[in-house]
Structures are given as C-alpha cells and as structure tokens.
Amino acid sequence: MTRNIVLPRLSTLLVAATAALMACAVATPYLATPVLAQEKPRVPAPEPQTTPQEQPRAPAQGPASVADLAEGLLGAVVNISTSQTVKGGGEGTVPMPQLPEGSPFQDFFDDFFKDRQGNSDGSPQKVQSLGSGFVVDAEKGIVVTNNHVIADADEIEVNFSDGSKLKAELVGTDTKTDIAVLKVDPKLKKLTAVKFGDSSTMRIGDWVMAVGNPFGLGGTVTVGIISARNRDINSGPYDDFIQTDAAINRGNSGGPLFNMYGEVVGINTAIISPSGGSIGIGFSIPSELAAGVVSQLAEFGETRRGWLGVRIQPVTDEIAESLGMKIAKGALVAGVIKGGPVDNGSILPGDVITKFDGRQVDEMRDLPRVVAESPVGKAVDVEIVRKGVEQTVKVTLGRLEDGEKLADGENAAPTDEEGGEIATASVLGMTIGELSDETRSKFEIGPEISGVVITQVEPNSPAAERGILAGEVITEIAQESVSSPKEVTDRIGKLKEQGRKNALLMLASKTGELRFVTVRMD
Structure with missing residues (x-):
C-alpha cells in the first residue's frame, strides 16, 4: 500500500521538476543577453545554419589602409633631376677598383662608376643627381625641395607621377634650413598641390606617410610614426627635426612627410644610416619652421629673419647658481653686437633670456629659432633675469641678413698665447x-x-x-x-x-x- 501510494507522488514531482527546468532553459538566453544603454531588449533572430565550408569571415587586422590617401597625393609629389658640369679627370676622380676577370660584381661597379669617372683628356662632363620635392602652389608652379638636392646644379628638371617633365628655375635657397624653392610653368601642365599642416600639433606615436624618389625608383610610399621631436643633429642653427621610422632613403631628400589628413608636416632631409639605406631613423624639417621659409623664398627670393644682435651661450648649473637662479634654463647673453638692435642698453651681457615674445626659452638653442621666425621690425617683449631679478624689456628686431656682417666682425675666436711674467x-x-x-x-x-x-x-x-x-x-x-x-x-x-x-x-x-x-x- 505504502509503495503504491508513494510511487505516484514521486512521479508527479519528477514531472513538475522537469517542466520547471525546461522553463528555465527557455528563459535563460534572454536574461544572459546584455542590453545596451540605448537599446530595447529584442528577441535575437535564429542563427543561420552553416556548413563547415561556410565559416564566418574573420575581422580585418592591423591599421586601416592608406591607399585612398596616397592615391590623392602622388600627383603633387615630384622627382627632382639635376645635372652639373664638372671638370673631368684630374685629382679627386674616384678610381674604379680592380676586380678579378669574370667577377660577378663587374656589372655593378661598371654602372656605379661610369658616371663618376673623369674624362681622360680632362674635358668637362655632366654629373646627374636625383631627389624629391612637392608642389605647394599649383597656380604659380611653386615646388619645394632641399637645398642640397639642387646645390650647384646647372639644369633642374621636375618629373611628375604621370611621366611628364618640366624645366624648373631656382627661385631662392636657404642654407641654414636646407630648403629651396623652384618654379615651373603652370601653363604647360595642370598641377596638383598640397598644403602645409601644423607640425606643432603632431605627437610622438602619430602615423605619418613619406612619399619620394628613393634611389631613383620613382614615387614610393612608406608609412611609419613620429618617433621623436625637437631633434638637434648639428646640421644648422635652427635644428628642430621630426624623427620618424617611415623608410627614408637616398633620393627621398626634399620629399614631403604627410599626416593622416594629407597635410605636409615635414620635409624629409636626413637619415642616420651606417649602411647607406634606411634603418628606421629619418629626420624631417617641421612645417612650422619650413612654411615661413618657403613663403619668404617664394615672395622675395631670400629669407628675412628677425635679429636680436646678441651672442649667447648655455646656462649651466654652475652659471645658474652664480646668477642666483633656482634652475638652469634660458640663454645667457655673452655679448651684444655693436650697432645691433639691443646696443642701446636694453639687454646687457650677463642677462639670461627666459622668454621671447611670449614663447619660453628653455635652452640656448631655442632662442635663435624663435627670433628668426619673428618679423623684421617687430617690437617684442623679452623676459630676462638680470642679477637675480626677473624683468621685461621691449626690443625692436633688426634683420639677420643685414646684421651678419656686423656679427662676423666680432666673432673671432680667442687664440692661445703664451703668458708673461708681468704678474701682480x-x-x-x-x-x-x-x-x-x-x-x-x-x-x-x-x-x-x-x-x-x-x-x-x-x-x-x-x-x-x-x-x-x-x-x-x-x-x-x-x-x-x-x-x-x-x-x-x-x-x-x-x-x-x-x-x-x-x-x-x-x-x-x-x-x-x-x-x-x-x-x-x-
């Protein structure tokens, strides 16, 4: 009796438990699905049945393609070809190495040295070189490149990505920043131009793209990042290079470094390379420096830089302590050029310039650059530390090019002379x-x-x-x-x-x- 009574009850409980578990199994997917903040819960559509051969496609990996960006810029980047007439033969001619007969390197050295050998009779011959550049004004035909690309050239030719060529004339050069401006006839060809961007907004790690003519191969695109900023490679008084790992090789000189908006943020100029090829350390002139130089060269054929008329040296920790400064910063005025803009006593030897026209001068090398970028004749405020006291003086800038002769007359280096016995x-x-x-x-x-x-x-x-x-x-x-x-x-x-x-x-x-x-x- 007991069994007959108990068994039906157990069966009833098992049936009820099974029904409850089935209800939970149906409800669980709705509870486990996350609900987005601005979405209403919805019942997911049934998943399609796929065969093993129809697996879903994996998402794309890596950064987005720069193909569209490069395609729109290639037309503005040009190859610069120059020729120069040099005296053949004589001293300075690089001799071709003597190779064993049948050497596999014979063809290589023949090609390399054939344009470098002087004529045996000493008659002049033409030597060619290659570089890169870019168009910045399509209406006027203005092309930018490096000065060292076209230095001493007798003829300059600009080659475009579509294979066309135009003769170029030199408008102006600036050896201090290694920038040159060329001009082609815009009536002979419809030109595509690019514009300068603001390199001051670029950060270490930002993507950049270099386009140029490495080893004479023609339009070549490489991509990398900004590796460092404010690099001083001792190439000139205004060194402030962008360092990039985008591949830059010989022939890339004068070519543009683009940001991801297609704006020129640098002019590729130099590389560090023990092997002669790219090792991922290239340097570009930042656009914030280059744009002003290009504008002046295009308009005047020369630069017109501001000039303060002082000789400066670094502020060391010892000098800072001697002057009563808490930290070593700024540019120490070692001398004032006679006849210069501040030869009126506004700035004196021993002053430390810490700010110029609202821009900080943290190191000595900062001052020449910010002064040069200022307009000639502009009245600016200069913050100085004089005998431990901070003060502000007003000065009116002269023109550097006009004052270089004055400065050169006072820049002779001291010589080592033997001392005497006239001691007191x-x-x-x-x-x-x-x-x-x-x-x-x-x-x-x-x-x-x-x-x-x-x-x-x-x-x-x-x-x-x-x-x-x-x-x-x-x-x-x-x-x-x-x-x-x-x-x-x-x-x-x-x-x-x-x-x-x-x-x-x-x-x-x-x-x-x-x-x-x-x-x-x-």
Whole structure:
C-alpha cells in the first residue's frame, strides 16, 4: 500500500521538476543577453545554419589602409633631376677598383662608376643627381625641395607621377634650413598641390606617410610614426627635426612627410644610416619652421629673419647658481653686437633670456629659432633675469641678413698665447696683471677692451679646467666690472665669504668677443 501510494507522488514531482527546468532553459538566453544603454531588449533572430565550408569571415587586422590617401597625393609629389658640369679627370676622380676577370660584381661597379669617372683628356662632363620635392602652389608652379638636392646644379628638371617633365628655375635657397624653392610653368601642365599642416600639433606615436624618389625608383610610399621631436643633429642653427621610422632613403631628400589628413608636416632631409639605406631613423624639417621659409623664398627670393644682435651661450648649473637662479634654463647673453638692435642698453651681457615674445626659452638653442621666425621690425617683449631679478624689456628686431656682417666682425675666436711674467696677483690658477701698453702690445689686445689681463694659466688648475687662456681679459666677476688685479682678488674673497662655490667670470678675447665661464673656488 505504502509503495503504491508513494510511487505516484514521486512521479508527479519528477514531472513538475522537469517542466520547471525546461522553463528555465527557455528563459535563460534572454536574461544572459546584455542590453545596451540605448537599446530595447529584442528577441535575437535564429542563427543561420552553416556548413563547415561556410565559416564566418574573420575581422580585418592591423591599421586601416592608406591607399585612398596616397592615391590623392602622388600627383603633387615630384622627382627632382639635376645635372652639373664638372671638370673631368684630374685629382679627386674616384678610381674604379680592380676586380678579378669574370667577377660577378663587374656589372655593378661598371654602372656605379661610369658616371663618376673623369674624362681622360680632362674635358668637362655632366654629373646627374636625383631627389624629391612637392608642389605647394599649383597656380604659380611653386615646388619645394632641399637645398642640397639642387646645390650647384646647372639644369633642374621636375618629373611628375604621370611621366611628364618640366624645366624648373631656382627661385631662392636657404642654407641654414636646407630648403629651396623652384618654379615651373603652370601653363604647360595642370598641377596638383598640397598644403602645409601644423607640425606643432603632431605627437610622438602619430602615423605619418613619406612619399619620394628613393634611389631613383620613382614615387614610393612608406608609412611609419613620429618617433621623436625637437631633434638637434648639428646640421644648422635652427635644428628642430621630426624623427620618424617611415623608410627614408637616398633620393627621398626634399620629399614631403604627410599626416593622416594629407597635410605636409615635414620635409624629409636626413637619415642616420651606417649602411647607406634606411634603418628606421629619418629626420624631417617641421612645417612650422619650413612654411615661413618657403613663403619668404617664394615672395622675395631670400629669407628675412628677425635679429636680436646678441651672442649667447648655455646656462649651466654652475652659471645658474652664480646668477642666483633656482634652475638652469634660458640663454645667457655673452655679448651684444655693436650697432645691433639691443646696443642701446636694453639687454646687457650677463642677462639670461627666459622668454621671447611670449614663447619660453628653455635652452640656448631655442632662442635663435624663435627670433628668426619673428618679423623684421617687430617690437617684442623679452623676459630676462638680470642679477637675480626677473624683468621685461621691449626690443625692436633688426634683420639677420643685414646684421651678419656686423656679427662676423666680432666673432673671432680667442687664440692661445703664451703668458708673461708681468704678474701682480695670482688667483684660481691664473696670473693676472693690469692692462698696459706693454701687455696690450704683447697679447694684441684692442684699446676698446678694459679689465684685467690673464698673463699665465697653471696646468691642471681650476682656470685651466674651464679652458681659460693666457691673453684673455677678465672684464667682470659676478656681474661686477673689475679694472685691477686687487679688485679681482677682493671680489673672489667676497664670494668665498658668501659661501659661493663658483665664480662667474666674463672674459674678453683680444678681438673683444665675450664669454662667461664659471671657475670653482674650493
């Protein structure tokens, strides 16, 4: 009886449990499906039945293609072909190496040296070179390239991506930035132009595309990123290169570096390459520097840069300490060019320029660039530190090209002269004496220079460590002028009493060139 009663009840429970599990199995997919913030829940459509041969296509991997971008830019990028007549034969001709008969390298060297050998009779011959460029003004036919691509060329030819060619004339060059502007006749061909972008907005890691004529192969596209910015490769006074790993090779010089909007953010100029080919380290002139130079060359055929009229040197930690500055920054004014824009006393030797026309000057090399980019005749505010006090002065810029002759007359380097025995004091490893007719004659010191002459420098002394030479003149110590050996020793003594570790000296060469040197006193 008990069994007959219990069994039906168990069956009933099993049936009910099975029904509940089936209900959960149906409801679970709706609960597990995530609901987007702005979507209403919906019942998913039934999945299509696929055979093993009809698997879904995998999503694309890697960055988006730049094919559309490149296609629209190739027409504006050109190949630059130049020819130059040189004297054949004679000294300087590169001889072809002697190879064993039947060498597999014979054909290679024949091709390489055939255009480099001088004629045996010494008659002139033409040498050709290749580079890249790009059109920036289709209506006027303005083409930009590197100066070194067309330097000393007798003939310049611009080759376009469609195979057409046009003769080009040189409009202007700038050796300081290695930029040249050419002009072709826009009436002979419909041109495609590109425009400069703002390189200052580019960041390390941004994608860039280089287009050019590597090894004379013709229009070639390479892609990479900006690897670094503000590179100084010691190629000129305004070095501020963009470094990229986009492949740049010989022949790419003068070609554009594009951002992903098709704007020129750089002009490809140099590479580091022990092998002669790309190793992923290329350098481009940033557009924020190049655009102004190109505009001036196209309009005037020459550059018109701002000029401050000062000689500068870096602010080291020792100099910063001597001047009472908390951190070493800015550009130290070592001298003022006579007849220059600030020869009116607005800026003095010993001043540290920290800001120019609202732009920070963190390092010495920042100042020449920001001054050169400023218009000639512009009145600007210059923030300086003078004897530890910050102040702002107003100066009106001159023209660099007009002032270079003045600056050259005062830029002779000091020479190493033997010291004499006319000593009245010895300090910091230097023997010093008064400036007299005899010492002026001995060290060829001009009459306009005043101070205390250094007649001898002891080897391995603090003065020798800083490169101080006999024949130089101490004009200031800690920004206070000195005119006798006693004033020098008294001033050094006061600095030691103040707990200073270094003495800041202003030295003048026999030609009047000034420089600051810090000498340790401990």
